[in-house]
Amino acid sequence: xxxxxxxxxxxxxxxxxxxxxxxxxxxxxxxxxxxxxxxxxxxxxxxxxxxxxxxxxxxxxxxxxxxxxxxxxxxxxxxxxxxxxxxxxxxxxxxxxxxxxxxxxxxxxxxxxxxxxxxxxxxxxxxxxxxxxxxxxxxxxxxxxxxxxxxxxxxxxxxxxxxxxxxx
Ligand code: SF4
Ligand code: SF4
Numbered sequence: 540x541x542x543x544x545x546x547x548x549x550x551x552x553x554x555x556x557x558x559x560x561x562x563x564x565x566x567x568x569x570x571x572x573x574x575x576x577x578x579x580x581x582x583x584x585x586x587x588x589x590x591x592x593x594x595x596x597x598x599x600x601x602x603x604x605x606x607x608x609x610x611x612x613x614x615x616x617x618x619x620x621x622x623x624x625x626x627x628x629x630x631x632x633x634x635x636x637x638x639x640x641x642x643x644x645x646x647x648x649x650x651x652x653x654x655x656x657x658x659x660x661x662x663x664x665x666x667x668x669x670x671x672x673x674x675x676x677x678x679x680x681x682x683x684x685x686x687x688x689x690x691x692x693x694x695x696x697x698x699x700x701x702x703x704x705x706x707x
Contacts, residue, residue, distance in 0.1 A: 546594030553591050556634060558627040563620040564588045570614035570624055582607035584614050584624060591627060600635055606642030636703050649704040653695055656681030656688045 554561050570584035571577055577584060582604045590599050599605055605628065614624045635641065641649075648658045655661070657680065666676040677683035681691050695701055 543595055546596055549594035549596040550592055553630050557630040560623045561591055561627055564622045565620060569617050573613045573617045576607045576609055580607045600640050603642055605631055606645055646704055653701055656691045
């Protein structure tokens with residue numbers, strides 16, 4: 540088994556990209572104990588922060604853990620060291636997605652957003668449900684305005700979101 544080699548350059552990149560408080564963490568574990576996602580998955584917030592401190596890039600990029608956080612901010616509110624944990628996770632996700640890593644379900648949701656202008660598409664069942672409640676079948680959003688959807692998709696392309704997601 541080969542030892543994991545710390546990579547300070549990667550840790551510094553995380554700090555530069557929004558994780559300025561990374562090195563304030565003293566590994567108390569309060570974040571892990573507070574995390575609702577960690578109760579239902581193997582994700583451990585403290586461990587992710589430690590890996591980021593050590594710059595264990597491959598470990599972070601190759602694991603689904605990075606994508607298990609729901610950005611609920613419970614950990615950030617409770618951290619005794621004032622570590623901006625969500626900012627660090629977002630910095631890691633930004634770096635990961637720029638390098639082609641993204642959790643499959645996040646990619647699917649992002650592609651749905653690009654295609655429909657909404658993360659959740661309007662299905663026939665939802666349209667019928669809306670009509671049964673006296674609402675227009677399509678809500679007054681991009682779903683009922685093709686020009687607005689076109690404008691939205693133009694913006695998405697201009698900011699490069701479609702390339703980031705690897706849009707289909
Ligand atoms: S709660 Fe804060 S100090 Fe404690 S392990 Fe988590 S990030 Fe580090
Ligand atoms: S913000 Fe993310 S890591 Fe922190 S408690 Fe919520 S789900 Fe867990």
